[in-house]
Amino acid sequence: xxxxxIIPCLDVRNGRVVKGTKFADIQDAGDPVELAAFYDRxxxxxxxxxxxxxxxxxxxxxxxxxxxxxxxVFIPFTVxxxxxxxxxxxxxLNAGADKISVNSAAVRRPDLINExxxxxxxxxxxxxxxxxxxxxxxxxxxxxxxxxxxxxPTGMDVLKWAEEGVRRGAGELVLNSIDADGxxxxxxxxxxxxxxxxxxxxxxxxxxxxxxxxLADGILMGKADAVLAASIFHFGxxxxxxxxxxxxxxxxxxR
Amino acid sequence: MIAIxxxxxxxxxxxxxxxxxxxxxAAVTQDPEVLEKATGVVLPGVGAFAQAMDNLKAAGLVEPxxxxxxxxxxxxxxxxxxQLLFETSEERFCDDAALPRGxxxxxxxxxxxxxxxxxxxxxxxxxxxPKATRLFAGVDEGSYVYFVHSxxxxxxxxxxxxxxxxxxxxxxxxxEAGNVMAVQFHPEKSSxxxxxxxxxxxxxxx
Numbered sequence: 001x002x003x004x005x006i007i008p009c010l011d012v013r014n015g016r017v018v019k020g021t022k023f024a025d026i027q028d029a030g031d032p033v034e035l036a037a038f039y040d041r042x043x044x045x046x047x048x049x050x051x052x053x054x055x056x057x058x059x060x061x062x063x064x065x066x067x068x069x070x071x072x073v074f075i076p077f078t079v080x081x082x083x084x085x086x087x088x089x090x091x092x093l094n095a096g097a098d099k100i101s102v103n104s105a106a107v108r109r110p111d112l113i114n115e116x117x118x119x120x121x122x123x124x125x126x127x128x129x130x131x132x133x134x135x136x137x138x139x140x141x142x143x144x145x146x147x148x149x150x151x152x153p154t155g156m157d158v159l160k161w162a163e164e165g166v167r168r169g170a171g172e173l174v175l176n177s178i179d180a181d182g183x184x185x186x187x188x189x190x191x192x193x194x195x196x197x198x199x200x201x202x203x204x205x206x207x208x209x210x211x212x213x214x215l216a217d218g219i220l221m222g223k224a225d226a227v228l229a230a231s232i233f234h235f236g237x238x239x240x241x242x243x244x245x246x247x248x249x250x251x252x253x254x255r
Numbered sequence: 256m257i258a259i260x261x262x263x264x265x266x267x268x269x270x271x272x273x274x275x276x277x278x279x280x281a282a283v284t285q286d287p288e289v290l291e292k293a294t295g296v297v298l299p300g301v302g303a304f305a306q307a308m309d310n311l312k313a314a315g316l317v318e319p320x321x322x323x324x325x326x327x328x329x330x331x332x333x334x335x336x337x338q339l340l341f342e343t344s345e346e347r348f349c350d351d352a353a354l355p356r357g358x359x360x361x362x363x364x365x366x367x368x369x370x371x372x373x374x375x376x377x378x379x380x381x382x383x384x385p386k387a388t389r390l391f392a393g394v395d396e397g398s399y400v401y402f403v404h405s406x407x408x409x410x411x412x413x414x415x416x417x418x419x420x421x422x423x424x425x426x427x428x429x430x431e432a433g434n435v436m437a438v439q440f441h442p443e444k445s446s447x448x449x450x451x452x453x454x455x456x457x458x459x460x461x
Binding site: 171 | 265266268269272273275276301302372373374375376377378379380381399401403421422441443444445446447449450
């Protein structure tokens with residue numbers, strides 16, 4: 001049976017993990033490669049590197065991170081953050097990344113999804129969507145696509161953008177709830193479920209995980225195929241093994 | 256030295272690095288002479304079936320692959336590299352095109368997953384072993400490995416099935432027939448279990 005996936009996400013700036021981590025057996029908690037190898041050993045199913053570097057020079061550093069990761073880490077890993085053209089995708093994939101996630105650049109120029117999927121295959125292209133919960137005048141809920149780290153509203157409906165992204169060739173969707181992000185109150189499972197029921201590609205819940213129950217809720221209530229989390233693992237609050245045991249107890253198939 | 260065939264279908268670096276990690280000497284190549292001298296051959300690949308066959312033909316690699324297999328040296332197909340070993344695939348270029356033909360080394364066909372769970376299958380799924388094989392020596396029944404695919408192989412002879420996996424249907428996820436081995440999943444992305452499988456293959460290449 002296909003397992004539900006647990007995916008730690010590492011924010012990287014200029015080739016270093018930001019926010020830091022607390023693990024006794026990690027020599028250099030700022031080294032993304034060492035941290036990635038640690039998560040592979042721990043049983044993480046995939047990894048995401050999210051590049052928050054501003055400069056072009058820093059972006060080239062990410063290619064080097066991908067190359068070094070591929071030498072030591074033998075689970076799939078995705079690189080995202082600021083990728084806006086096919087050449088950058090190729091450089092990262094050739095360096096050993098398995099998937100590229102696109103976000104704001106795909107909103108600005110949706111053909112980026114088609115170009116990536118046609119060149120490298122849909123399985124390489126992850127569409128990441130930053131979602132903000134809104135209320136219509138009649139009181140009903142909708143979600144607006146926001147870009148540039150959640151600062152810029154676009155007026156676009158997340159459900160429609162998700163469907164369009166899949167039609168254009170995205171092989172997976174990451175739904176990052178801007179409202180839930182950082183709250184540790186749980187994923188926006190109404191959002192996750194609404195999208196998961198409309199598309200036939202895997203949906204990855206992101207933003208808001210603070211407890212193991214939240215991971216289970218993302219899968220059971222949000223119908224997500226995978227859950228992405230950062231702080232609950234980075235700060236040693238829970239191990240991947242504890243998270244898997246918890247999900248297994250709740251009847252969720254895990255590796 | 257193990258030759259990893261480069262025919263322009265996806266990233267081969269991770270296969271090379273995983274083999275290096277288990278202590279094997281491996282090199283990415285499209286040179287038929289290197290295939291000839293290699294102690295083992297890996298045919299990886301991600302992408303479309305017909306395009307892959309076209310690329311193999313254009314690179315003049317079809318006959319060298321047949322010779323390598325006929326010579327008896329260990330051969331490992333990975334993902335699309337498994338599917339290419341079969342006779343035909345339902346992965347047509349367009350609806351009215353003829354079924355593309357593969358290498359035809361393993362009798363049988365490649366089929367699309369029937370309606371049911373999401374296609375492509377992306378993620379970790381389990382292996383069950385209908386028989387003992389060299390490729391899966393030391394790998395526990397029920398081990399998880401990483402899959403990304405929309406089509407699966409249906410061998411004509413069930414005796415070649417080395418592993419089965421359940422995804423809506425139970426299907427053949429690995430074959431082993433003499434020196435010809437192939438896996439539908441990605442051992443190079445399947446953590447410790449995948450490295451064990453590659454290590455088993457590398458040991459046969461010595």
